Structure formats: structure tokens, C-alpha cells
Amino acid sequence: MTYQRWTLRTDNTSYTVRLSPDGPWAELDAWGPLGVEDGPSALDRSRRTHFITPADAAPAEYLPYGLRPFTGSELVASRPDGEDRGVWWAFAGAEADEGSLRLAFHDELLGLRTVLHYETVPGTDVILRWTEFTATEELRLERLDSAAVNIPVSGVARLTYLTGQWSQEFQRTQLDLPRGTFTIGSLQGAPGHGYAPWLAVQDGESPAAYGIALAWPGNWHITAEAEPGGSVRVRAGRVPHEGVALLAPGETLATPRLACAFSPEGLDGLSRVWHRYERRLSGERLHRPRKVLYNSWEATGFDVEAAGQLELAKTAADIGAELFVVDDGWFTGRADDTGGLGDWWPDPAAFPQGFDQFVADVRALGLDFGLWIEPEAISPKSRLYAEHPEWVYRIEGRPGRLVRNQFLLDLGRTDVQDFVIETLDRLLGTYDISYLKWDMNRPPTERGRPGAGRVDLDAEHAAGYLRVLDHLRSAHPDVTVEGCAGGGGRIEHATIARTDVVWPSDNTAPLDRLSIQYGFLHAHAPHVMSSWVTDAPGVFDPRPRSLAFRFVNAMCGVLGVGADLRAWTPEQRAEAARWIARYKEVRDVIHHGEARLLGTPEDPSCGVQYDAGERTVVAALSTGRLDGAPLVPGRSARLRLRGLDPTARYRDTATGTTYSGAHLVHYGLPFAWSRDHDADLVVLMRE
Template identity: 90%
Template sequence: MTDQRWTLRTEHTSYTVRLCPDGPWAELDAWGPLGVEHGPSALHRSRRTHFITPADAAPAEYLPYGLRPFTGAELVASRPGGEDRGVWWEFTGAEEQPGALRLAFTDELLGLRTVLCYATVPGTDVIHRWTELTATGELRLERLDSAAVNIPVTGAARLTYLSGQWSQEFGRTQLDLARGTFTIGSLQGAPGHAYAPWLAVQDGEAAYGLALEWPGNWHITAEAEPGGSLRVRAGRVPHEGAVRLAPGETLTTPRLACAFSPDGLDGLSRVWHGYERVLSGERLHRPRKVLYNSWEATGFDVDAAGQLELAKAAADIGAELFVVDDGWFTGRADDTGGLGDWYPDPAAFPDGFGQFIDAVKALGLDFGLWVEPEAVSPGSRLYAEHPEWVYRVDGRPSRLVRNQLLLDLGRTDVQDFVIGTLDRLLGAYDIDYLKWDMNRPPTERGRPGAGPVDLDAEHVAGYLRVLDHLRAAHPHVTVEGCAGGGGRVDHATIARTDVVWPSDNTAPLDRLSVQHGFLHAHAPHIMSSWVTDAPGVFDPRPRSLAFRFVNAMCGVLGVGADLRAWTAQQRAEAAGWIARYKEVREVIHHGEARLLGTPQDPSCGVQYDLGGRTVVAALSTGRLDGAPLLPGRPDRLRLRGLDPAARYRDTATGTSYSGAHLLHHGLPFPWSAGHDADLVVLIRE
């Protein structure tokens, strides 16, 4: 077999694939900084194998069960009855274009053509990988991963992943994997609260990152293999355990985004941030407005007078957007009813919902609304008229989660209903913002009488169809993605929304940990964060209003507290913080972000750099050092990425620092009981 190699190049990295001379598969030859492909591959091996096949030991890009029988395959296919389980393919051609590559493999006997697809993302260091599977006869696919990624490691691989549960999402978690298998994923019909579809692998300072673009069931599996390499497989997980492929049908797997940075997790986070700015497209340049959300102030007790009182208070402190959360529609006195019947409650808005919105807008505020389009209450009119629209299994009871059922969004008629509902609301009322929530996973996931269906993929397609319609039909509407907090944060959602909600937990130190993990994988301009009165749930240490504001200003600032209970002094302080945020939000949303320390350190923060301005959000998380009763010094945060020879002036104090001083000694922060947060703006002189 002729040795063939192809190299994809991003802004700073290269990725080289070759056709293996030992068998019909593609292998990774090199991945790293530009030029890494020149020299013997770090993944080359002796080709001596014992009790495994050459394919099992190979750093293959994608292999089926059949060719790779022992150490894990990306593709498991068979005929419908399960006979002839396995694929034995041959290489049938390559198509190469600038920034793109397609490698085709065919099993004529089984009747399957597999194309491995690669594409660089211009202006980033991200490469997309996915697979196209085309059948000539009916097939059964038990595993249909998107890709496998091979990483040469010199010792145990350091894995970083984001884990937790509802209200504790995005906890940065690390382990060293010397041998064995590590798996994360979700079977909840969404990425879920337990794990984000994201993984980082470190070998020394080099950091490799993977993120799966799929808002349904998924897995990422890392295997430390014989021979000293780490192999990561990622893909969707069919709800039914297998997917049927009809003759002539092509199935396209979700895209796997692959990223590399020579600068560790810090550098890798900036690669992901840059990629998500590309995903936002032109909407990146629309300012994310300071919002006020009424949920924590009023809960389900929504009426026009109370909401207008809150809107007036929000406008007075500088908010730009007022969002009415759950409780605005008919039958929604609590969480047991109303979902599916999306009409404003006339008792709550006696002068009409449109007039209420006009009154909010007269205060100089945009208007937003909470919706949960996939949910239905058992007592709703919608459920009475269309009980067949919910997921169900004949003869089995339907469980309620949060007192509600889930619509089968894979059905075209359900999609049309949701689209029609949103079009009606957005057409009848002057709405600028939608918060799309999802508060229950699918449980009895069936569609009686439908035959073999791919329910998870169809729900995802329906969800994305509705979001795409919102973008096309209502381009002025800002969309926030939410699923009981951070339960559905993935690149498919991020590409179709403007912001996402990382967690329902808004307590200051709890939220700090959530945001610290979130910013490893996701950009500040999509991170919605509120200032509330919520006490610490998991870390009850009190923190000041300043701490809550500086913490929330690390992303897209919002306020969710009951402003009616705030003192005049608190409102004045809030107005000051909001004004400061508006001055620097361009730097926070468009600049390069660097995480300074961790929430476990006495001081931590985030540094943002753009156009000669550096913004540092600094937070005190630990106990004080005893000063002034005992000798002590201010805490310092060492900055990064500055020019050592340049000078930087603090706009508030006028103090001038050399870049070398800020890099070596850091910015000083004399924390005290009444001063536990600060926002510093430095101008390069």
C-alpha cells in the first residue's frame, strides 16, 4: 500500500493523518504546533503485537468492530438480524480541499460506505471531525461514534473534565490515567448536569481538547492503551441501543471539535473562547444587555403591578432588559399546571399583556419572557387535546418529573406547534428576549406505533429546527439557553443561542466554582450570571454585594434579587457597579480571558485583555491574614500575557506598574472584612 499523508493546518497548529501501510485504516501521524509533522511520528510503534491485532494497537482515526475486535471500536454494524456483526472495509479514496479532507472506506459485502470527514475552522485552532455512514442495504448500527483521537503521552495522561450535579455544574475535576478506561456521558436526552461534553488531556504543558456538538445522549471515553498512548472516542448514544439505516440512507454523526494549545489549560480555554466567538457570528457584536429577572423576587406570584414595581427599580439601577420568568401564563399558580397553554393570564394582566409590556418599555427597558416549549402539564388543555404528543410507552405508567411530561419534539406536528406558539407570542407582543428552559429529562421514551425510530436524534433535530426558525424569523430576539441550569450546554446550542445559563445556583461562592469550571470550556460572552440574595447553598460564607457584582460581571451581567427589599444604599452601590460594567463589557466579552488562581485559593480572579485595556475581576475567597492586628501584606494576583517592558496605569488610583512587576509580583489587593472584591482597569501607556 502506498504511503499517503494529509496535513490540515489551523492558525497555529497542524494535524497530519496518514493511510496505514499495515491495513485499511487511517492513523494520526502528528498533532501539535505548526511544523510538528516534520520528523518521525511520536505515535509510530514497533508493529509487534501479542494477543491483539495490528489494528488494535494502531493509533487509528476510526475503526469498526471486525477490523478492531479487542480494544474498542468506533463503529459496530450488522445486518438487521444481528448476523455478520462487524465491518471489514477497504480504502476507496480521498478528497482533499483547502482546510478539508474526506477519507472513504467501503465494505461491499455488508453494504456500508464510511467517510471520515475533517474541516478546519478558519481563524481558530479547532478542527471538526465527523463521520458519514451510507448503506446500500438495510443495516443496524449499535455504535456510531463521531471520531477517535489519539494523543501521545510520555506518562500518565492528566484528564480534566467538568462534573457535578444540578446546582453544582461545571466543577473542574482532574485525574491521572496511567492505564484503563474512563468514561463520561449522559442518557438524559441532553448533555446533563453531571458532565459537560468536553474533555482536556495534558501531556506536560501541551493540552489537547475535545468537545462534542450534540444536545442529546452522548459519551466520551478515554482509554490508556498498551504502548503508551491515550485514545479518546466520542459520539452520540442511541436511546434504542441501535439505529437502523435504510438502503441509500446516509447518517451523519455529530461534529467533534478538536483543539490544541501548547500553553496548558489556560491556553486551551482561550482556543475554545475564540471558537465560540466564531460560533456566535455577527451576533457576537450585539451588546449583551444587563438584565433583571423577576423569578427570585416573585416566583409564581406574577401580576402586572408587582412586575412593574420591580421593572421600575431595575431601570433605576441601570438594567437594560426586564425578563418575566415562570408564572406569567394561564394555569400557572405553581409548578403543577399551565405548561403547554402559552397564553398570558388575564387575571395577572387585567389591562392586557401588550399594555403591560408597553409600560415596561416606557421605562427604557427591553422586554423578555421565560418559556419551556418542550414541557406539558397533565392538566393542560394541550395535553387533553393531544395526549399522543408526549413520550410514552403503551401499558406503562407515565412518571411526572417536576409535575410535568415531555413533548416528543421529534414529531413534526409537535415542532410545528412549538414554532406556531413562539411565532404567535413574538408576533403579538413586543418581546426582545426569550429564556428557553427544559426542566425534565425524557423517562418513558417511546412513540407507540411508530416502528423503528431514532428518538434521541429526532428530538435533537426538532430542537435545532425550532432554534433555527427563531433565528431566521425573529432575528432581533435574543435567546438564552437553559435546562434547569447548565443541563444543555453544547456547541450546537451555543451556535443557536446568545447566552446560556450555567446553573440555577446563584449563591456567591458556589457560583464562583461553577463559573471557574465553565470558563475553562466556554466563553465569557455566553455566560449569563446574576446578582441575587441567595445565601450559600454549599458554601454559606457571607460575601458582600460587591463580591456578587464582580463575580457576575465575569460574564453577562444580570440581577435577580428582590430590589424592593434593598436599601437605598444598596441600590446606589448596584447602580455604580452596573455603570462600571457597561464601561468594560466589550473587553470582558471580546477580549482574551485568563483565569487567575482557583476558588480554593485565598484570592482568585479573571483577567481580560483587549486593545490596550486590561480588566481584572478580583475576588477574596479565604480568611483574612490578620492585618492590621498582625504584620501582613496585601494579597497579590500575578497577571499573565502582558508586555514586561510596557507600563500599565490603574484608571481608578493612577498607580503605574511595569508589565514585569505585574507578571512577577502581581496586582496588590488589601482585603478586609468589608472589602472582598475589586474590579481593576489598567490602561497600557
């Protein structure tokens, strides 16, 4: 049988789509390493449809309710009165270019045109998928997923995903799914702390890994269904506010991008695919060094005043920091968390010589200057709330609910967006600020806009958020932007594409943070991972770790310091200065190199290996019991490296010891851990 078939190719993979021989839809023919499309499809289940329809059995790329009534559809549409619920479309043509594909389907009776979009990302093994809808009359979209992703399995599907809560984000979690449905998501107006919009699927213990990641900063879901016949079908997309999005006549609505990736090297190889993709998202900003910052929050809290901040800034400069960030507490009315949000003016009592003079004094120490702000938040005691109570999410006649003693601005309103843009422009235009930390510390609760009618408030808030970030990028291109939402509550590709770094968690305790960063690096790149050295005790794992451990752990991404340096001894400050100097020597390898995760936080030794050019950097960490050496016979702990040339020689630049690549891969890099030596940073030079 002949049918139309298209193949998209990335650097190392191919993705083949065909028109189904069983009906008017597209289905996956092959996805994997280059050449995998040469042969009969491993997903072909045509005509195997006892008690279900061909559409329900098909490895369909996208199907509406109507054509696929039983096993999960991506699109549910109806007329405004709820009549004619379902879509029965016909194929309306294809457009294929180098690296892109568009497949159109049209339901003339309902008046809906649906276009499936595919686009490869140069220099990566990522294929972007999204869908566009155009209506000739008003329609209701109850479900509008971005795509469906089909993954063949011969046995039990193994799902890997990232779970948690506030202060415990990005915990790598695995589930075997022999049959049934698995769903993760968020209805908190942001990706949330509970789950990341990211999923990996493997065929049992098979090393090959397939992954998806949704670029959407609002409500979302990912649903995986282990279907009869041997495949997993994953649907992903945004969740419209109140369960429906309205499509006006002549309007085109596009879904968020869903990034799809494949690696034959398992989850670790898949992580490198995502890292390369995020380096691509950073564009030219990737090549700007991520500076070592000092943030004063954990030292001073809300007690912000010029003299104390300058004392911290001088100490930070002495140990080698390059950037000083003043966190919460710098603006009027902010003695505690009950006031001030929305009134973004420096507190004259805290900066008696003027805020501009304070910034100049910080910069005179050789430091760049940064500022924390929470643009979506508003305090009920603020002047802004007194002037614009209508800017807050609210339901007419119902009480507003305070979370963290604050309300949330309706950023879907253009006047609120304009206010936020004007505020940021004023601050960045008036003061010499080169770093901005954008925080969001509460989800929307009473999510309404009286008088607006039926509006998709979640989509509008997300669009407003992205509009402000786009403005920051264009109007202030030299300002480094950090994304934060009570830690890792809003980290996804739409945010990463518009910021420079993100804050994975408010939890900076060493072993807790190790677990957070281990999960984070499965999905996201080191150059976007802001990580601090602090004095914070463990929340979930209170075992003490050395200052060296805290530094090596934080150096796995973008190094920062948040401890109260005034309480550190001269010896601690000197050690910190040595670590910061070492970090500056290797941060280009950490941020631009290929990263490999060595072991897990549950192992006695674990680490991260970074390779770039002739240099290999290994951040090694001891988490387990010691073996008793030298009091009883024992041997060094070893981390087996990967990806090295077995015939090459590698020299430890600190000790001069040389190893063959074969030795480092087979036996591993040795470490003699002790109570006082629980971390190390090794730089290997290929000779």
C-alpha cells in the same frame, strides 16, 4: 516506505493524518504546534502487536468492529437480523481541499460506505471531525461515534473534565489514568448536569493540553482508554436510543461534530482556544451588546401580576438594567408548578389591561422585554394535554411518570415541532419581545412513541430541538435567545451556535457560583455565560459575601440581577447602580477579549484577566482568610497577571498607579482585602 499523508493547519497548530502501512485505515501521524509533523511519528507502533492485531495497536482515526476487535472501536454495524456483525472495509479514496479532508472507506459485502470528515475553523485552533455513513441496504448501527482522538503520553495521562449535579454544575475535576478505561456521558436526553461533553488530556505535568468537545444536545458518551505503548485514545459520540440506529438503503447518516483543540499553554491556553471558537460560533451576533437584565423569578416566583412586575421593572431601570425578563408564572393556569405548561397564553387575570399594554409599560421605562418559556414541557392539567395526549412520550399500557409535576413533549414529532414554532411565532409576533429564555426542567423517562416502530427517539428529539432553534434564528434574528435546562443541563456547541447566552446553573449563591463559573470558563466563553446577582444563600459554601463580590463575580460573564430589589436599601441600590455603570464601560473587553484564569476558587485570591486592545480588566475576588493586617505585620494579596508586555507600562484608571508589565507578571497586582472589601474590578490602560 511511502504512504499517503495529509496535513491540516490552523493558525498555530497542525494535524497530520496518514494511511496506515499496516492496513486499510487512517491513523494520526502528528498533532501539535505548527511543524510538529516534520519528523518520525511519535505515535508509530506498527508491527508491535503481540497478542493483538495491528489495528488494535494503531493510533487509528476511526475503525470498525471487525478490523479492531479487542481495544475499542468507533463503529459497530450489522444486518437487521444481527448477522454479519462487523465491518471489513477498503480504502476508497481521498478528497483534500484547503482546510478540509475527506477519507472514504467501503465495505462492499455489507454495503456500507464510511467517510471521515475533517475541517479547520478559520481564526481558531479547532479542527472539526465527524463521520458519514451511506448504506446500499438496511443496516443496524449499534455504535456510531463521531471520531477517535489519539494523544501521545510518555507517562501517566492527566484527564480534566467537568462534573456536578443540579445546582453544582461544571466542577473542574482531574484524574490521573495510568492504564484502563474512563467513561463519562448522559442518557437523560440532554448533556445533563452530571458531566459536560468536554474533556482535556495532558501528558502528566506537561503544559501542553489536548481537548475535545461534542456538539450534541442529546445522549452522548466520551470514553478515554490509556492503551499499552504510551497513548490515550478518546472515542466520543452520540448514543442512539435503545442502543441502535437504523440506516435505510440509500440513506446517509452524519454523526455530530467533534471539535478537537490543542494548546501548548495548558488548560488555561486551551480555554482561550475554546473561547475563540465560541466567538466564531456566535458570528455577527457576537457584536450585539449583551444587555444587563433583570429577572423577576427570585423576587416573585409564580406570583406574577402586572403591578408588582412593573414595580420591579422601575427599580431595575433605576439601577441601570437594560432588559426586564418575566420568568415562570405569566401564563394561564400557572398558580404553581402543577399546571399551565403547554397553554402559552398570558393570564388575563394577571394582566388586566392586557399583556400588550404591560409590555408597553415596561418598555416605556427604557427597558427591553423578555419572557421565559419551557416549550418541551406539558402539564397534565393543561388544555393542550387534554387535546393531544398522544404528543407526550409514553409506552402503551404503562403509567406515565411525572417529574416536577409535568410530562415531556415528543419533540421528535413534526406536529409537535410545528406547534412549538407556531407558539413562538405567535408570542414574538404579537408582543414586543426581544429576549426569550428557553428552559427544560425534566428528562424523558417513559421514552416511547406507540405505533412508530423502532425509532431513534433521542436523535429525533435533538433534531427537532435544533430545527426550532434554527427557525428562531432565521424568523426572529433580533431576538436574544437564552438556553437553559434546569440550569446547565444542556450546554454544548450545537446549542451555543444557535443561542446568544446560556444559563450555567440555577445556583446563584456567590461562592458556589464562583466554583461553577471557574469550571465553565475552562470550556466556554465569557460572552455566553449568563450570571446574576441575587440574595441566594450558599448551598454548598454558605460563607457570606459582599454585594461587591456578587457583582464582580457576575460581571465575569453577561451580567444580570435576580434579587428582590424591593427589599434592598437605598444604599444597596446606589452601589448596584455604580457596579452596573462600571460593567457597561468594560463589557466589550470581557466579551471580546482574551480571558485568563488567575488562580482557583480554592486559593485565598483568584480572578479573571481580560485583555483587549490597550485595556486589561481584572476581576479579583477574595475567598480565604485575611492575614491580620493592619493589626499585625502583613502584606497585600497579589494576583500575578499573564500575557502582558514586560516593557510596557500599565495605569490603573481608578487610582492612577502605574506598573510595568514585568512587575504585574512577576509580583502581581496588589489587593488589600478586608472583611468589608472582598472583591474589586481593576481596569489597566497600557500607556
